[in-house]
Amino acid sequence: MSLTSILFIVFFYLAVSLCLVGVTLKVIQYASTPVPLKIPTAPAPLTQFGVVLRMMREVFLFSSLFRASKWTWLFGWLFHWALVLLFIRHLPYFWPGETPEILRQTESLKYAAFPLIFGLSGLLARRFFVDRVRYISSPSDYLLLLLLIAIALTGVLMTFASYYPDMGMVYSFAEGLITLNWSELPSEGIFLAHIFMVFFLIAIFPISKMLHAPGVFFSPTLNQVDNARKKRHISDWAIDKEKNSKGG
Amino acid sequence: MAKFDTPKLETYLKTPALKRDSMTGGGPFKANADMQKSLGFPGEKVDNWQQVAIEKMADTISKYRSLPVFLDACVKCGACADKCHYFLGTGDPKNMPVARQDLFRSVYRRHFTFAGKYFPKLVGAKEFDEAMLDDWYNYFHQCSECRRCSVYCPYGIDTAEITMAAREVMNAIGVGQKYCNQILGKVKKIGNNLGMPEPALRDTLLDLEEEIEEDTGVAVKLPLDKEGAEILLITPSADFFAEPHIDGLIGYAKVFHQSGASWTLSSYASEGANFGMFIGNYDIMREGALRIRKAALDLGVKRIIVGECGHAWRVAYSFWNTLIGIGGGAKDEYARQLQNQLDQNYPQPQHIIEYTYDLIQKGQLTFDKSKNDHRTVTFHDSCNVARGSNMGGIANGQFILPREVIKAACNHFVEMSEGTIKTSTFCCGGGGGLLADDLLELRVKGALPRMQALKQSEEKSGVNTLAALCAICKSQFTKVLPYYDFDPFMVVSVHQLVSEALILDGANSQQESKAL
Numbered sequence: 001m002s003l004t005s006i007l008f009i010v011f012f013y014l015a016v017s018l019c020l021v022g023v024t025l026k027v028i029q030y031a032s033t034p035v036p037l038k039i040p041t042a043p044a045p046l047t048q049f050g051v052v053l054r055m056m057r058e059v060f061l062f063s064s065l066f067r068a069s070k071w072t073w074l075f076g077w078l079f080h081w082a083l084v085l086l087f088i089r090h091l092p093y094f095w096p097g098e099t100p101e102i103l104r105q106t107e108s109l110k111y112a113a114f115p116l117i118f119g120l121s122g123l124l125a126r127r128f129f130v131d132r133v134r135y136i137s138s139p140s141d142y143l144l145l146l147l148l149i150a151i152a153l154t155g156v157l158m159t160f161a162s163y164y165p166d167m168g169m170v171y172s173f174a175e176g177l178i179t180l181n182w183s184e185l186p187s188e189g190i191f192l193a194h195i196f197m198v199f200f201l202i203a204i205f206p207i208s209k210m211l212h213a214p215g216v217f218f219s220p221t222l223n224q225v226d227n228a229r230k231k232r233h234i235s236d237w238a239i240d241k242e243k244n245s246k247g248g
Numbered sequence: 249m250a251k252f253d254t255p256k257l258e259t260y261l262k263t264p265a266l267k268r269d270s271m272t273g274g275g276p277f278k279a280n281a282d283m284q285k286s287l288g289f290p291g292e293k294v295d296n297w298q299q300v301a302i303e304k305m306a307d308t309i310s311k312y313r314s315l316p317v318f319l320d321a322c323v324k325c326g327a328c329a330d331k332c333h334y335f336l337g338t339g340d341p342k343n344m345p346v347a348r349q350d351l352f353r354s355v356y357r358r359h360f361t362f363a364g365k366y367f368p369k370l371v372g373a374k375e376f377d378e379a380m381l382d383d384w385y386n387y388f389h390q391c392s393e394c395r396r397c398s399v400y401c402p403y404g405i406d407t408a409e410i411t412m413a414a415r416e417v418m419n420a421i422g423v424g425q426k427y428c429n430q431i432l433g434k435v436k437k438i439g440n441n442l443g444m445p446e447p448a449l450r451d452t453l454l455d456l457e458e459e460i461e462e463d464t465g466v467a468v469k470l471p472l473d474k475e476g477a478e479i480l481l482i483t484p485s486a487d488f489f490a491e492p493h494i495d496g497l498i499g500y501a502k503v504f505h506q507s508g509a510s511w512t513l514s515s516y517a518s519e520g521a522n523f524g525m526f527i528g529n530y531d532i533m534r535e536g537a538l539r540i541r542k543a544a545l546d547l548g549v550k551r552i553i554v555g556e557c558g559h560a561w562r563v564a565y566s567f568w569n570t571l572i573g574i575g576g577g578a579k580d581e582y583a584r585q586l587q588n589q590l591d592q593n594y595p596q597p598q599h600i601i602e603y604t605y606d607l608i609q610k611g612q613l614t615f616d617k618s619k620n621d622h623r624t625v626t627f628h629d630s631c632n633v634a635r636g637s638n639m640g641g642i643a644n645g646q647f648i649l650p651r652e653v654i655k656a657a658c659n660h661f662v663e664m665s666e667g668t669i670k671t672s673t674f675c676c677g678g679g680g681g682l683l684a685d686d687l688l689e690l691r692v693k694g695a696l697p698r699m700q701a702l703k704q705s706e707e708k709s710g711v712n713t714l715a716a717l718c719a720i721c722k723s724q725f726t727k728v729l730p731y732y733d734f735d736p737f738m739v740v741s742v743h744q745l746v747s748e749a750l751i752l753d754g755a756n757s758q759q760e761s762k763a764l
Contacts, residue, residue: 026320033313036530038566041398041406042635042671046643058402068327068400076325076402126326131266133326135341136350138372140363141324207362212403215321220314221404226638228566229595231577237311238530238570242582 005173005185008195012177015203022206023214030218034235044226051225058222072126079119079148085112086155093174113156120149144208147197154194165191252689254731255337261668261700263330264339271340271693275386277686279424286433287532290422297421298376302359304420305413309360314409319356321403322346328397328405333674334390337693342387345397345407351383352410381423388414389425390690392680393526393559394631399671411680412528419527427684428523435536440485440519446472449515452488460498465756468505470497474512475547479504481513481600482540482564483555484520484719493722496556496741502750503604503743506613511553517543520560521719525567526681533563534571541572541586550591553598556741558630558679558718564597565637595641601717602639604746605649608656615749620658623713625745626705627654627661628698628725629673630718644670650742654715657749662709668701676716678724691724692731699732706734717742 045051057063062080066073089109092099124145127137157163169186176183185192204210217223281291294300309315328345330336335343342348350372357364357373364373374380393408418424434443444452453470460468471477481504487497504511517539524533544552552574554564569575573583575596590596607613627650639645647670655661668674677694705711714729716722716739725739 030313030317033309033316034311035313036311037570039314039406039409039636041395041404042646043644044638046638046641058404062402064400064404065325065327065402068331068402069325072325072327123325130326132263132329132341132344133324135266136324136326136329136344136346138324139369140367140371143370204363209321209323212321212323215317216403218313218317219321219404220317221398221406228569229575229597229641232569232573232575232579232583234570234580235311239580241531241534242580 001182001184004187004192005182008185008192008199009177009182011196011199015199018203019205023211026206026211027214027218030215034237035220035224035233036235036238038224038226038228038233039220040224040226041221044224046226048225051223055217055222058216071122075119075122075126077119078115079123082112082114082116082119085109086116093171094178096175096179110159113152113159117149117152117156120145120152124149140208144210147201151194151197151201154190154197157190158188158194163188163190252692254692255696257696257700257703257732260704261336261697264336266341267339268341271334271338271343271386271390271690273386274382275389275425276682276684277426278385279426279429283426283429283433284419284422284424286436287419287424287429287529289419289424289429293422297381297423300421301376301381301417302355304417305356305359308413308416309356312409312413314406315413318349318403318405318409319353320361322349322353322405325402327400327402328407331397331400332391332407333394333396333677333697334392334690334694337677337696338390338690340390342383343390345391345401345405348387348391349405349407349410351380351387352414355380381418384414385418385423388418389682389687390694392631392675392677392682392694394675394679395635396631396672396675399635408680412525414528415526416528419529424527425681427686428527428681432523432527432532432536435519435523435539439516439539441521441523442485442489444485444488444518446515449488449513449518453513456494456498456501460501464752466505466752466754468498468501468752470501471510471512473515473547474510477510477512477547477549479509479511479551479553480517480540480544480547480549481511481553481555482517482520482560482597483513483600484557484560485518486521486557486719486723487555488518490719490723491726492737492740492744493556493719495744495747496722497743499741499743499745499747499750500555500600502747502752503600503607503613506750506752507607512547512549514540514543514547516546520555520557520564522560522563523681525559525563533567537563537568537571537574540568541574544574545586545589548589550589551594551598552590552596553600553603555600556717556719556743558632558720559636560719561599562632562636565599568597599639599649601649601653601742604653604743605640608653613656614751615657615746616751617657617659617749619749620745621660623658623745624660624662624709624711625654625658625713625715625740626664626702626709626711627651627669627742628664628676628714628716628721629669630716630721631673631675631679633717634670634673650715650717653742654745657745662705662711664701664705668697674698674701676718676721676724677728679718679720683720683724688727692728695724695728695732699728699734702734703732712738713745714739715742715745716740
């Protein structure tokens, strides 16, 4: 096997491991940090079911962002949903053995690449042209968008222009990563660039602002039930204070 | 106090262009050593302040989940950037919620994240140096903790949480704000924000009783420290002396009188406000609340009702059950003791608006609405009530109940424009511990969005009365309205409207409505 193939295979496992370990550690940190006070923000749901609905509206529809800025919502919502569709579109490559019927019908999802690029370009343009957003942007904010755009563009060139890599090799390489039956990479530079950037993106997930994905579920302003008067909410470190208290 | 220009009211609210450093400066007056020490903070800035600050940050981040989540999750989308009244009024980019948070976040990244430790420039991580501390002190005292930004954030990031944490860290290194910490010292020593001792309070209440009787011919009482009373009223101490607050207090007294309830105020717990929240200090907030718990136990009351005060109601509604066990559903001994004493047929605590609303629903109050016919009333949703609490236990009750009470007492009620009321309400500009004279410029400029909405409803519907249910809002509006050419006396308590229209049994039939 070529050195390039070996390096990419190692990089893949390294990236996925960093991502899984990093995100797990972060989730453990969030989950184990107490929430001492009830701080749901309006419009706060009065029941647990209401919290589930609220969270679904935020995660699937980006409802707060919609209220805040229609343009940001449009770009951001298109980008995220296109990303989900393209993720599904990539599953057949990795599926070990016979591809299930449902995954074989995902071909047309490739067109999601265009709303993806549109959304990302819109978000990038806002960083350049809206003075408020420019002010709050760090280099990493631009670079992350550029990285995603570059991933999308290399994908588009391989799919819609005549830069096809050897698809047989792509399938066996990707499948081999899952089944540990490693095989040679296709040699096309554009393909190598595409997967290098994707692996890099996966690797930096837990040390970047991509932590908003697990974070949103832990946001106390969004995930708390507004029932403070009915049910006593108290954290361990706070209840300790009562042990030395004479009760008022 | 430097001179400043009051912003002009345009036909609609514009998002300003960035005016860098337009609100830069030394921030509000700092607390002196005595004030700091009285709260258990270092008297002056400690020598190794950076180290202490980073340790305090670590401690706070480990105790409040909101902090690590909010600090990590922000993607800098800018959804909040044009939502803060202080940004809209000043154009200073550091008053954009995300930029204000970034003062904290950049230090967090430098000291607590991989990317910030090894690639600080790349991710905007910064050292906690003197210049950064100056920015912290200045700009974390330009946030009123109103939570409007959190309503628009896709992750619910609440700048109030960051501001509270930043003030907590600054207090821990001996850098505190005079206004908040001086007041907290008075509560600790005397029991209210004013430092008003029991005899003065008693005199004030007697004067009020006389005034009401003169006005109406009815002997409405304002009892103090009455053991065995059914209801303990906890209200902001501003209600005892400030205008227009005091007319609200008269309103509560008349409602209690008319309902026949036995009620009392407490001289030990004569403060509804709890500035412990403003400085993000759990222990001080709890200590303030414990006075109320003690008063409730000593007086043996069955119900606790909270007067018109925004953050007091947030603390009471959302935090009291946690802090001191006033509420329901407790499993621990400490809280159950009090909960067994309180009548659980009623919500504990209850807001005076909920109390009055219930009586109206039951038909136990009658109003002569024509007494308020000279008014066209609009209602300012106070931020802490709107975004940090509920009333009536129904969805959006905190918006519905006050409006229903106003409409029961007034014939002419109109709303200000969408996007400036209810969940999207703008802060009055003086909340969160910023109601200090040394912050006047900020207060005037921060009031701009509310003044804009008020101007529109004045032109469109002839609004001449602005009803509010928060002591800070009422004081702030009284002060800033003249800067925008409004009549400062147009601010009223919701219960002043109730007071003026409520028909008391046995009242003088010739009762004149008080001329304004």
